[in-house]
Amino acid sequence: MADDKKVDKDEPLEAVDRVKVVQEAAPGDDEEYRWHTGLNRPTGVPDAIEFIDVHKAFGRNKILRGLNLGLPEGKISMILGPSGTGKSVCIKHMVGLLYPDEGDVVVHGESVPNLRDEELFEMRKKFGVLFQDGALFGSMNLLDNVAFPLRQHTDKPEEEIMDIVNLRLAEVGLTTAGDKMPNELSGGMRKRAGFARALVLDPDIVLFDEPDSGLDPVRTALLCELIQEIHKENGGAYTVITHDIMSARRVAEYIAVLWRGRIVEAGPAEELFNSDNDFVRQFLSGDAQGPLGME
Template identity: 80%
Template sequence: MTVSQHLDHAHDEYEWHTGLVRPHGMPDAVEFIDVHKAFGRNKILRGLNMGLPEGKISMILGPSGTGKSVCIKHMVGLLYPDQGDVLVHGESVPNMPDDDLFEMRKKFGVLFQDGALFGSMNVFDNVAFPLRQHTDKAEEEIIATVTSRLDEVGLGFAGDKFPNELSGGMRKRAGFARALVLDPDIVLFDEPDSGLDPVRTALLGELIQEIHEEVMEQRQRSGGPLPAFTLITHDIMTARRVAEHISVLWKGRIVESGPAEELFNSDNAFVRQFLSGESQGPVGME
């Protein structure tokens, strides 16, 4: 391949990436600055610039294999960028000493795809686990907190059940309760809709909205950072119902990002195709 052909190819590859960041009017809870990450020759993030605003339900959307889950690992310091920086509330994650990193991770609650519950513990003890591990709260306070969180997610009756006794949707809700139990500033949902039927996906979306609203009201009264909920998904119906801010990720970079209603009305051909789920457009089967 000649130099000019190579440049043409590079141009074509990012033809639809305007990188447009539409203003959302809030400070960023998490910010990626020109982040590059590769595993061997496989380049996953290739100059990612992305902000996730405080006080909003954000979604990182994009085709499979575009680096969405790798983003989560960078936010909590499980992966470090090869180049660039990741900031959480303005602090550089890759440059944090280990003690600071440990404290910073307490700002996060994470709901993994399968709920990631411990099979040997009942639901109550699963949800209590972070409190017992990371705080010195008395057992009476732990019981009150866990009971409250289980009630919030509609599992007040299920504390003594084990994960294998729960449906997929109930396991997700138990994982959500555990993600919330340390009162985190930032909650990350890694494909929360995977394995759920459309009705339960819609119900989980409603639950996420309700709890975000509750936490917003609490934080507005008490002060501190407003909650940033971020969903990693490629489910467009969930995005239409739940998202307030959308970042469209493809080939390791942001195509466009901004308030959800503006993204759904974007004139970018890739964004339009992806958010409408059409077969015709820049996204192919490759």
């Protein structure tokens, strides 16, 4: 894809001030907003992932407009924002499925756009990903779906693979479902199966793309509880992409609010839920009155 060019390795990246930066809204934005970044590491711990002045467009459609964001190590972070603001595009940049037109994306100190193909392949092993509907292989039963990454990326014997798979299935409450096919599972079970598969390689970073999509409120609450429990046990950096405010209130330790390709505000969850920013207040309260309208 023409837009997905890699950054020139000999071209120095522009330095980014690690103190909290304030940016004016991009030319053409209707409202005058100041955009905060999370690069000051307000949690007091290093960042697992950093976006540094990232721009991304598809033709004339500008998706990311100078995105600056740090997602802290060891925390459950949530990127919140209305539909169509670039949340899923952020995930694709983290794992190198898309490259920025300008700027940099850094994972554990490594510039993703500057990685060679073999380095990118190894870097992706740091990630586990839970897709919106679990993204299970329809021709495989649950055991084989969860075992797939281990068979592809390790030389472990089959007995050890099955031990790991059964452990992960037990963690997500699917001990007796291993022989079932994906079409025999409910939506919530598919999500949990996808979560088990995301964990089998013991990833440092787990990404969740709209994990509550298609779930009723009770199953959403149960999935949020499961995410908290497994994060407490395993640690790592969890990043959840969502627009569901109740999910954020349940599990988020760190929140970044994305709108029009930039961060409106980012910081510890308790600070964001008490924000005096008009956009953040409107989005988190679901109020019809405010700067966020029908677009």
